[in-house]
Amino acid sequence: MTTEAPLLRLENISKSFGAIQALRDISFEIGRGEVVALLGDNGAGKSTLVKIISGGLEPSSGKVVYDGAERHFTSPADGKAAGIETVYQDLSLCTNVDVVANFFMGREIVKKVFGVPVLQEKEMEAVVAKAMAAAGTKIPSLRTNVEHLSGGQRQAIELNRFVHWGGKLVLLDEPFAALGVEQTRRGLELIRRIADQGIGVVFITHIMSQAFQVADRMVVIRQGKVAGDVRREETSPDEIVHLITGEALGGRARTVGQENGQAQHAG
Numbered sequence: 001m002t003t004e005a006p007l008l009r010l011e012n013i014s015k016s017f018g019a020i021q022a023l024r025d026i027s028f029e030i031g032r033g034e035v036v037a038l039l040g041d042n043g044a045g046k047s048t049l050v051k052i053i054s055g056g057l058e059p060s061s062g063k064v065v066y067d068g069a070e071r072h073f074t075s076p077a078d079g080k081a082a083g084i085e086t087v088y089q090d091l092s093l094c095t096n097v098d099v100v101a102n103f104f105m106g107r108e109i110v111k112k113v114f115g116v117p118v119l120q121e122k123e124m125e126a127v128v129a130k131a132m133a134a135a136g137t138k139i140p141s142l143r144t145n146v147e148h149l150s151g152g153q154r155q156a157i158e159l160n161r162f163v164h165w166g167g168k169l170v171l172l173d174e175p176f177a178a179l180g181v182e183q184t185r186r187g188l189e190l191i192r193r194i195a196d197q198g199i200g201v202v203f204i205t206h207i208m209s210q211a212f213q214v215a216d217r218m219v220v221i222r223q224g225k226v227a228g229d230v231r232r233e234e235t236s237p238d239e240i241v242h243l244i245t246g247e248a249l250g251g252r253a254r255t256v257g258q259e260n261g262q263a264q265h266a267g
């Protein structure tokens with residue numbers, strides 16, 4: 001028996017959409033405090049896999065073992081309740097209220113004054129200020145409506161909120177696609193800081209340099225299968241490209257389709 005189980009273990013996950021088999025027999029682990037970059041070509045199955053982890057999709061077969069127990073999430077709310085969340089760039093914040101309101105959405109501190117519930121604005125603002133400071137996130141004013149903040153600032157608010165409310169595993173599906181260089185740099189730093197607090201991070205990106213900058217491990221998905229699972233310090237961008245495309249390092253093409261064809265017949 002191992003002393004500490006990984007945060008998440010996927011065992012032989014497969015997923016079909018009708019005749020399309022998007023994922024075949026996927027197995028890998030994510031440790032606490034580990035950043036795993038999920039790489040692969042368009043249509044490889046990355047988003048499908050992340051949705052299975054979050055509860056957005058149910059696998060056709062295979063096992064999701066999270067925090068020591070097998071889980072059968074049937075909705076993102078199930079995943080969220082267990083501390084797993086997908087953080088999008090800005091989709092899940094309410095733009096017409098301020099940072100503090102977003103941070104406390106549904107968890108507001110309310111005290112009864114002469115029997116009337118009163119929002120404890122000062123107290124809530126102090127909590128948010130502390131969380132932002134701990135993460136090194138600078139927002140000009142926590143009383144700014146989110147609509148006036150940049151994509152990167154919104155993302156930072158979401159991530160800090162996730163950490164503050166006890167999140168354990170965060171899933172980022174191309175989080176920096178719409179961000180500039182400086183905001184992306186800050187986002188990558190924030191990912192590292194979050195992982196350093198013991199949170200697991202799955203980070204989908206098409207940009208190799210981002211993966212090498214922040215990931216502890218890289219899992220490459222090719223045509224729905226794990227083509228490689230490598231530690232960052234033991235791989236190179238060349239090897240990752242090779243794993244993504246299936247082409248040999250020397251340039252000689254290997255036909256992945258044939259391999260998969262055989263696997264399909266066998267199954």
Ligand SMILES: Nc1ncnc2c1ncn2[C@@H]1O[C@H](COP(=O)(O)OP(=O)(O)OP(=O)(O)O)[C@@H](O)[C@H]1O
Pocket residue numbers: 017020021022040041042043044045046047048049
């Ligand atoms: N709801 C769905 N119904 C049918 N097919 C789907 C569905 N979702 C995904 N697929 C198919 O599953 C495969 C994997 O798609 P997925 O979105 O996971 O790829 P991806 O690796 O995230 O690609 P990208 O890098 O382009 O975002 C594709 O062939 C896609 O068309």
Ligand SMILES: [Mg+2]
Pocket residue numbers: 046047048
């Ligand atoms: Mg995708």
